[in-house]
Amino acid sequence: MMKHPDETIDQGRRDWFGLAAAATAAVAAPGVILHLASANTAPEAQPASSAVRWGLLIDTNKCTSGCRDCVDACDRENGLDLQTKPPTEAPTAWADQKAVWVRKVKLADGLTGRVTNLPLMCQHCEHPPCVDVCPTGASFKRADGIVMVDRHICIGCRYCMMACPYQARSFIHQPMHDQLTRVPRGKGCVESCNLCVSRRDHGLPSTACADACTAAGKGAIVFGDLKDPASPISLALKAMPSRQLREDLALNTGVRYKGV
Amino acid sequence: MKRIVYREWHIPPARYWGILGILVSVMALGGLAALYLEHEGHWVTGMNNFVVWGVPHVFAVFLIVAASGAINVASIATVFGKGAYLPLGRLSGLLAVTLLIGGLLILVLDLGRPDRLLVALTHYNLRSIFAWNIYFYTGFVALVIAYLWSMADRMGARFKHTLGVLAFGWRLALTTATGSIFGFLVARQAFDTAFLAPMFVIMSLAYGLAIFILVLMFTFHQEERVLGDQLLRRLKNLLGVFVAAVLYFTLVYYLTKAYGAKNYDLVGWLLFGGGGYSILLWIGWILIGTLVPLAMFWHPRTRRDRRFIAVACALVILGGLAALYVILIGSQVYPLQIFPGQTILDSGFADGIKVADSTYHPSLPELLLGLGGVAVALFLTAVGVRVLQFLPDSLADAELPADTEEPSAGKVSYVDDLATG
Numbered sequence: 167m168m169k170h171p172d173e174t175i176d177q178g179r180r181d182w183f184g185l186a187a188a189a190t191a192a193v194a195a196p197g198v199i200l201h202l203a204s205a206n207t208a209p210e211a212q213p214a215s216s217a218v219r220w221g222l223l224i225d226t227n228k229c230t231s232g233c234r235d236c237v238d239a240c241d242r243e244n245g246l247d248l249q250t251k252p253p254t255e256a257p258t259a260w261a262d263q264k265a266v267w268v269r270k271v272k273l274a275d276g277l278t279g280r281v282t283n284l285p286l287m288c289q290h291c292e293h294p295p296c297v298d299v300c301p302t303g304a305s306f307k308r309a310d311g312i313v314m315v316d317r318h319i320c321i322g323c324r325y326c327m328m329a330c331p332y333q334a335r336s337f338i339h340q341p342m343h344d345q346l347t348r349v350p351r352g353k354g355c356v357e358s359c360n361l362c363v364s365r366r367d368h369g370l371p372s373t374a375c376a377d378a379c380t381a382a383g384k385g386a387i388v389f390g391d392l393k394d395p396a397s398p399i400s401l402a403l404k405a406m407p408s409r410q411l412r413e414d415l416a417l418n419t420g421v422r423y424k425g426v
Numbered sequence: 427m428k429r430i431v432y433r434e435w436h437i438p439p440a441r442y443w444g445i446l447g448i449l450v451s452v453m454a455l456g457g458l459a460a461l462y463l464e465h466e467g468h469w470v471t472g473m474n475n476f477v478v479w480g481v482p483h484v485f486a487v488f489l490i491v492a493a494s495g496a497i498n499v500a501s502i503a504t505v506f507g508k509g510a511y512l513p514l515g516r517l518s519g520l521l522a523v524t525l526l527i528g529g530l531l532i533l534v535l536d537l538g539r540p541d542r543l544l545v546a547l548t549h550y551n552l553r554s555i556f557a558w559n560i561y562f563y564t565g566f567v568a569l570v571i572a573y574l575w576s577m578a579d580r581m582g583a584r585f586k587h588t589l590g591v592l593a594f595g596w597r598l599a600l601t602t603a604t605g606s607i608f609g610f611l612v613a614r615q616a617f618d619t620a621f622l623a624p625m626f627v628i629m630s631l632a633y634g635l636a637i638f639i640l641v642l643m644f645t646f647h648q649e650e651r652v653l654g655d656q657l658l659r660r661l662k663n664l665l666g667v668f669v670a671a672v673l674y675f676t677l678v679y680y681l682t683k684a685y686g687a688k689n690y691d692l693v694g695w696l697l698f699g700g701g702g703y704s705i706l707l708w709i710g711w712i713l714i715g716t717l718v719p720l721a722m723f724w725h726p727r728t729r730r731d732r733r734f735i736a737v738a739c740a741l742v743i744l745g746g747l748a749a750l751y752v753i754l755i756g757s758q759v760y761p762l763q764i765f766p767g768q769t770i771l772d773s774g775f776a777d778g779i780k781v782a783d784s785t786y787h788p789s790l791p792e793l794l795l796g797l798g799g800v801a802v803a804l805f806l807t808a809v810g811v812r813v814l815q816f817l818p819d820s821l822a823d824a825e826l827p828a829d830t831e832e833p834s835a836g837k838v839s840y841v842d843d844l845a846t847g
C-alpha cells in the first residue's frame with residue numbers, strides 16, 4: 167500500500183514550519199538559547215497531528231448585525247490591517263481587491279424573512295476543492311485539518327479561488343510594505359483563513375475571532391478539536407443541530423453553523 | 427505519383443518587414459503590460475477576488491483551444507484520408523504550435539508569480555487537472571513538431587500515420603482537459619458540468635479552422651499563389667458545419683442548465699438579466715459570431731465571394747472571443763449560491779449582491795497582454811512560413827491529391843516530402 171501522500175507532505179512541511187519558527191525566534195529574541203534547547207518538546211517543534219481536527223462552531227443566533235469584532239480581530243492578528251490601498255486606486259475597486267479572511271454576511275430567508283448574521287471564512291473542508299485543483303500543491307491540508315497556502319510554492323494562478331465554493335480566498339493584488347513575521351505576505355500569492363495557525367503551532371488555545379467574540383460577550387464562535395469528544399465544540403455540536411454550508415457538495419467542512 | 431512542392435513565403439521584403447514590425451510592436455506592448463502587471467501587482471487590472479480570471483484568460487483559452495483545432499486540418503488528411511487536405515498539413519501543424527505558445531505565454535505572464543515558473547514545472551499535484559494540462563501542452567508541442575518532421579522528412583514519412591493518429595488523440599485529450607479546467611469546478615454553477623469538455627472540443631474545431639483559413643487566404647493572396655475555389659469551398663463548408671455544431675452545443679448547454687430549478691436564476695441572468703454579458707451573448711456570440719457567418723457561408727450571393735468568406739472567418743473568431751468572455755467571466759460574475767433560498771442583505775464582500783454586472787471592468791494592460799499573445803502566435807507563424815517550407819506552392823484544385831479510401835501508412839499514394847526550392 168502507498169502511504170497517504172498528503173500526510174507525508176504535511177509532515178515535512180510542518181517540520182519546516184517548526185524549524186522556520188525556531189530560526190526566526192533565534193534571530194529575534196536574545197534569550198532564545200534556552201528555548202532552542204527545549205525545542206524537542208516545544209509545541210512549535212511538533213508536527214501537526216492527525217489526532218486532532220481543528221474546527222469552529224458558529225451560533226448564528228448569538229451573532230449580531232453591525233458587530234465586526236471578529237473581523238477586526240482577524241485583521242489585526244493576521245496583519246490584514248497592514249494592507250494599504252494603492253494611492254491612485256478607487257475605494258470601490260480596493261474593496262474587491264484587498265485580502266479578506268473573514269467577512270460578515272447578513273441574510274434574509276426568502277420565505278419567512280427571518281434575518282441571520284454570520285461570519286464566513288475558509289470552511290477548512292476535509293475534501294478541499296482548492297487543494298484538489300492547485301497545480302503545484304501549494305494549497306494543502308495539514309494533518310490537523312487546517313487548509314492553507316504554502317507561500318513558497320504558490321504561483322498565483324488563482325485556480326483555487328475559482329474552485330472554493332465559499333469564495334474564501336484572497337489574492338494579494340498590491341505590493342506589501344509592512345507585514346507581521348508570523349504571517350508573511352507577498353504580492354501575487356493567494357491566502358485564506360488558516361485558523362490562526364501560528365497560535366496552533368505555539369499551543370495557544372483559541373483563534374483571534376473566537377476570543378474577540380467571547381470578549382464582546384456574544385460567544386457566537388467556538389473553536390476546538392472536533393475529534394476530541396470532550397471538547398466544548400464537540401459537546402456543543404452534539405447538543406444542538408448544526409449544519410455545513412453547501413452540504414450538497416459533501417466537503418465535510420470543519421466550520422459548522424447553527425441556525426442557518 | 428505526384429509530388430507536392432512547398433516553398434518559403436517570399437513576399438517583398440518591405441511588406442514582410444512591415445508585417446513583422448506591426449506584430450513586434452503589439453508584442454512589445456503586451457510585454458510592457460506584463461512587466462507593469464508584474465511590477466505593480468494585479469490591482470491595476472479589473473480582476474479582483476470575485477473575478478479572478480479576466481481578459482488575459484479569455485485570450486489564452488481561446489488560443490489554446492484554437493491550437494488544438496488548427497491541427498485538425500492535418501488530421502483530416504492523415505487520419506481520415508482526405509487527400510485534398512494533405513498539402514495543408516504543415517501549416518496546420520505550425521499554427522497549432524504557435525497558437526499554443528501564444529496562449530501559454532499569456533497564462534504564464536498573468537500569474538501572480540511568473541518568476542516561479544520553475545516551481546510550476548517541478549511541483550506537481552497529480553489531482554489537479556491544471557497540472558495535467560502542463561503535460562498535455564508540452565506533450566502536444568513535442569508531438570506536433572515530430573509530426574511536422576514526419577511530414578517534411580523522407581526518414582520520418584513512415585511514422586507519419588502513427589504520429590498523425592497520436593496527435594489527433596492527444597489534441598482531443600488536450601481540449602477535453604482544457605474544458606475540464608472549468609467543468610470540474612463544482613463550486614460554480616455555470617461551470618460544474620462535464621458538458622463543457624465536449625463543448626470546448628467543438629469550439630476548438632471552429633475557431634482553429636477559422637484562423638487556419640484566414641492565415642491560408644492571407645499568405646496565398648499576398649504572394650499570389652493559387653488557392654483553388656473547390657478547396658476553399660470545402661474548407662468553408664466544413665467551418666460552417668463546425669460553427670453550426672457550436673450553436674447546437676450552446677443551445678444544449680443552456681437548456682440542460684435551465685432544466686434544474688436551482689439554475690433558473692443563473693440561466694435567466696445570463697440570457698436576459700446579465701446586462702453587458704447578455705448583450706455579448708446574443709449579439710456577439712450568437713448573432714455576429716454564429717448566424718451572420720453561417721449566412722455568409724451559405725447565401726448564394728456571398729458564398730463564392732472570397733471577401734465574404736474572409737469576413738465570415740473573422741466574425742467566427744470575434745464570436746469565439748465573445749463566447750469565451752461570457753463563459754469565463756460571466757460565470758464568475760454570477761454570485762455563488764452559498765445560501766440557497768436566502769437573500770443576502772449585506773456582506774463584507776459582495777456575495778450574492780446582484781450588482782454583478784459592475785464587478786469586473788477589463789483594463790487596458792489586460793487587453794494588451796491578450797493581444798500580445800495573439801501577436802506572438804502570428805509572429806512565429808510569419809517567421810515559420812518565411813524560413814521553412816510550410817506553404818504548398820500551389821493549391822490549384824487540379825493539383826490536389828485525391829482522397830485515399832483507407833488511410834494507412836502503407837497506402838499513402840502521395841509522397842509529401844521536402845521539395846528543394
Ligand code: SF4
Nearest residue numbers: 288289291294296330
Ligand atoms: S473553504 Fe475554500 S479555501 Fe477553505 S478549504 Fe474549502 S475550498 Fe479550500
Ligand code: SF4
Nearest residue numbers: 300320321323324326
Ligand atoms: S493560486 Fe497558489 S494556492 Fe491557489 S491554486 Fe494557484 S498555486 Fe495553488
